[in-house]
Amino acid sequence: MKMLVRMGTLLLAAALPISALAADLTEEQRTLVQVYDAPGHDKAAIYTAGRQWIAENFKSAKAVIEYESQADGTIIGNGNINYPCASAWECLGKPDWTVPFTMRLEAKDERFRLTFSNIRLHWPAKINAGIRQLEFDGPVRSAKDMDKIKPKLMMFGDEIRTSLTTRAASDNW
Template identity: 30%
Template structure:
């Protein structure tokens, strides 16, 4: 009996990881957030790297960045990325907030909304829908609470896109710079 309980406890993280629901904060809002330690980097260096990341990641960093305070160590931007799901072209709108302190930074991705022509035969089908509204629809889930396969495709594509974005700025902010490169 003890072994069975220990086995179940050991496997619990695998069951929770396999869930198909986006992360939510205490108010129910979908939020991807983390404090990331980066040893040896100042607030100023992290801020500069983030500005460079915005400039190389988006077509126009000036159009994306809505708030930029070097003194406070904060950058907030509203971005759009594409999701390719079969024949369907979708856009994902989001707000990315970055806050910097010596040796660490915090990111939050919020205000996620999907836009695309889900059904070309329905007028207005390409309206922008918040992620909270999308995932709160009873049509998304089966009676047993499991996400329907059609919606799971959208969830997986959105989650992959968000993870790719997170990994991109994490890589840019934590990259080591060689001082002996002659520049």
């Protein structure tokens, strides 16, 4: 969708980001919850593998983790991923978009739950082709954006589960 602005006899088109025009999603629609099976692994092993995965996949586990309790098997942290573009063309328009989020890992014997909440979009202010775009840091507003973000975040559970088996195998060196 474009906004047209008339300046004298010249008509200018200013592109507005789709996410700025779409109807807001509810917090429930912006919260993702998934339970993963981890057969043969106890709560302590899952907790340790989750913490190790965070340390290996985020810039600094110390800066990411807000709360942790090994006794409860819970880790809560804040993460950030690049916006998952659907195509190279889309990435040209969103090269500096990021997706900040809160991740909660809850471990029990032979399973764990990941909850992603406070999922937002962020892009810095910039000028592109003479059009000024203001900085944005706010909740994801469109289902289309959530449909791109969800698979990327849900992959974390599979990666943590893989980390469990890899860690167990490397312990026998």
